[in-house]
Amino acid sequence: MRVVSWVIVVLASAAAGAFAWTHLPRSSAAEPYQPPRTADGVPDLNGIWQALNTANFDIQSHAARPALAVVPGSPRTGIPGLVRATHVDLPAPPVRALGAAGGVPAGAGVVEGDEIPYQPWALQKKKENADNWLERDPEIKCFMPGVPRATYMPYPFQILQSTNKVLIAYEFAGATRTIHLDKVGDSPSPSWMGWSRGRWDGGTLVVEVTDFNEETWFDRAGNFHSDELRVVERFTPVSANHLMYEATIEDPKVFTRPWKMRMPLYRRLDSDAQIREYKCVEFVEQLMYGQVGVVNPETGSRNQ
Amino acid sequence: MSYRHLVLRALTIAAAVLFAGCSGASLATSSTTTPRTAWGDPDLQGVWRYEGAIPLERPARLAGRAALTEQEVAEQQEVEKEQAAKRLAGFEGAVVGRRSVGESPIRGNEYNSFWQDHGRPRQVSTRTSLVVDPADGQLPYTHEAAKAETRAAARYGVGPYESYLDPDTGERCLTDGVTGMMWQGPNGGHNRIVQSPGYVTILHEEYRDRRVIPVDGRRHGAVRQWFGDAVGRWEGDTLVVDTTNFLDRTNYEWANIWTRPSESLHLIERFKRLDAATLEYTITVEDPATFTRPWTAVIPISKLSDDTQIYEYACHEGNYAMPNLLRGGRTDAARAKR
Numbered sequence: 001m002r003v004v005s006w007v008i009v010v011l012a013s014a015a016a017g018a019f020a021w022t023h024l025p026r027s028s029a030a031e032p033y034q035p036p037r038t039a040d041g042v043p044d045l046n047g048i049w050q051a052l053n054t055a056n057f058d059i060q061s062h063a064a065r066p067a068l069a070v071v072p073g074s075p076r077t078g079i080p081g082l083v084r085a086t087h088v089d090l091p092a093p094p095v096r097a098l099g100a101a102g103g104v105p106a107g108a109g110v111v112e113g114d115e116i117p118y119q120p121w122a123l124q125k126k127k128e129n130a131d132n133w134l135e136r137d138p139e140i141k142c143f144m145p146g147v148p149r150a151t152y153m154p155y156p157f158q159i160l161q162s163t164n165k166v167l168i169a170y171e172f173a174g175a176t177r178t179i180h181l182d183k184v185g186d187s188p189s190p191s192w193m194g195w196s197r198g199r200w201d202g203g204t205l206v207v208e209v210t211d212f213n214e215e216t217w218f219d220r221a222g223n224f225h226s227d228e229l230r231v232v233e234r235f236t237p238v239s240a241n242h243l244m245y246e247a248t249i250e251d252p253k254v255f256t257r258p259w260k261m262r263m264p265l266y267r268r269l270d271s272d273a274q275i276r277e278y279k280c281v282e283f284v285e286q287l288m289y290g291q292v293g294v295v296n297p298e299t300g301s302r303n304q
Numbered sequence: 305m306s307y308r309h310l311v312l313r314a315l316t317i318a319a320a321v322l323f324a325g326c327s328g329a330s331l332a333t334s335s336t337t338t339p340r341t342a343w344g345d346p347d348l349q350g351v352w353r354y355e356g357a358i359p360l361e362r363p364a365r366l367a368g369r370a371a372l373t374e375q376e377v378a379e380q381q382e383v384e385k386e387q388a389a390k391r392l393a394g395f396e397g398a399v400v401g402r403r404s405v406g407e408s409p410i411r412g413n414e415y416n417s418f419w420q421d422h423g424r425p426r427q428v429s430t431r432t433s434l435v436v437d438p439a440d441g442q443l444p445y446t447h448e449a450a451k452a453e454t455r456a457a458a459r460y461g462v463g464p465y466e467s468y469l470d471p472d473t474g475e476r477c478l479t480d481g482v483t484g485m486m487w488q489g490p491n492g493g494h495n496r497i498v499q500s501p502g503y504v505t506i507l508h509e510e511y512r513d514r515r516v517i518p519v520d521g522r523r524h525g526a527v528r529q530w531f532g533d534a535v536g537r538w539e540g541d542t543l544v545v546d547t548t549n550f551l552d553r554t555n556y557e558w559a560n561i562w563t564r565p566s567e568s569l570h571l572i573e574r575f576k577r578l579d580a581a582t583l584e585y586t587i588t589v590e591d592p593a594t595f596t597r598p599w600t601a602v603i604p605i606s607k608l609s610d611d612t613q614i615y616e617y618a619c620h621e622g623n624y625a626m627p628n629l630l631r632g633g634r635t636d637a638a639r640a641k642r
Binding site: 038039040046142143144158160161162163165167169174175176178184185188189191192193215272274275276277279281282285286288289290292293294295296297303 | 341342343344349464465466467468469470476477478479496498499500501503505507512513514516518522525527529530531611613614615616618620621626627630631633634637
């Protein structure tokens with residue numbers, strides 16, 4: 001008898017436990033994540049972070065394609081029974097040798113609603129940018145990537161959080177932003193990485209970025225802005241090893257309304273994770289200047 | 305760097321407190337307690353810049369003399385004040401880049417002075433060289449490096465410029481090297497130090513050079529870089545940074561040969577706050593590829609006012625000089641052919 005009653009008690013407890021586990025609200029799910037705090041008492045965002053998505057290829061949803069620069073293949077015609085002429089995009093000659101390493105992986109967009117509200121002229125310009133990617137994308141020339149593109153390029157960045165200043169050290173092109181949490185004067189001029197003022201909104205670091213020039217892009221798909229760009233970023237720790245990142249984009253010269261991107265950022269947990277040098281100026285000099293001088297360093301002979 | 309930027313910077317610096325008392329006393333000891341960060345590390349944060357008039361190497365006319373007389377210091381102070389006043393008044397050519405106009409081989413070099421920012425009058429010290437070891441105040445170049453230095457000095461601003469490999473690394477918007485980063489560069493010798501737990505980051509305005517230095521007990525890694533692989537540690541209130549694993553960039557043109565990295569370069573830096581306004585920065589450079597023995601320089605660095613900013617240095621993004629220089633080289637070559 002004794003054993004039977006124990007079995008009943010255990011089974012009943014297990015059933016109650018299972019019910020509670022599946023039906024009752026769990027405090028850990030209902031309450032927002034409580035991140036560790038710095039010595040100054042604010043959420044600790046220190047660490048090396050990286051986006052893991054395809055937004056740098058295209059911030060909107062996109063199918064896989066053979067290359068960033070393509071040319072139309074010759075249509076197949078005259079085949080008996082062929083209803084439509086088959087049209088295929090082929091990698092453009094300057095990138096053809098890259099093969100599958102030069103392809104574009106498919107990806108879900110990071111834009112809320114997947115729509116970028118371009119003014120009609122701007123949508124036209126975006127398409128022209130995409131068609132002339134090799135000549136126009138500032139990434140190719142190792143120019144500073146701007147904000148928010150720096151966040152989701154395929155390179156890590158480090159948040160270095162002090163009391164009054166937060167630095168973001170990006171690996172690509174060695175770009176750095178100083179986010180001023182204390183009072184700071186106005187930017188003396190437009191710039192590539194903008195002028196960043198930060199504040200805490202509960203568990204979120206909110207950064208208002210202004211004073212951009214009109215040179216940077218949002219991705220390799222030709223999405224662009226003007227010098228009236230204003231970005232409001234929100235960095236929110238949502239677990240020990242990831243942040244939720246939001247960027248609201250305002251630019252009345254180019255868009256009809258503000259719009260938003262959103263993506264998680266992941267902590268790099270590799271041993272000896274560091275932001276390394278990527279001094280890419282040295283890597284693009286032959287592309288930019290090889291033909292310009294008296295001597296071409298590629299051949300060692302004189303340019304014609 | 306825009307004109308507006310420079311005006312703003314000049315105003316900022318002009319507004320900064322002058323501490324004339326530091327002249328001639330930069331090495332004086334001070335027992336002020338080093339401030340601490342919120343998490344308890346010695347606090348080196350702020351914007352710093354070398355504003356001294358002490359040259360790296362002892363000038364030949366002062367050979368054998370480690371110190372100036374009080375009268376010489378007073379005279380030099382007058383010269384510095386006069387030059388600063390001339391700069392503020394818009395005169396050009398008082399001090400141009402790394403050498404005076406008279407010494408410069410470049411005709412029209414005065415052009416460069418308008419976008420250089422020498423700030424307030426340079427502080428004069430009794431010291432006659434930043435190099436304290438060797439005692440003669442001279443860099444102990446190997447024979448080969450001395451030849452390279454002479455050759456580079458003769459080429460500077462003269463050429464020939466046949467390809468992008470001919471201008472120096474600064475003109476290519478790469479870097480002027482890590483050895484002089486804390487205290488070189490009239491076009492942006494400002495450094496912002498920002499600390500976070502386990503890291504000291506130095507943001508140098510010129511070339512937007514940046515060093516994120518781990519101060520967390522880790523060892524050197526295996527990745528070679530232009531700026532090497534730096535690891536830091538606290539010795540009392542002094543930050544000691546040990547850097548190895550530099551890339552070999554001795555084949556490039558350098559404005560100063562002593563700043564170029566090689567695979568055998570080993571750099572040891574010590575950052576010590578002497579008082580609220582002065583950082584004593586000591587570098588010891590070992591590199592058998594360039595020097596016959598290690599050398600050490602002690603550099604007093606000044607803290608600028610809290611509202612001083614490091615501005616974006618978009619050098620490569622606006623490097624119109626490079627294609628123009630190379631086109632000029634082609635024009636010269638075509639003329640020479642005719």
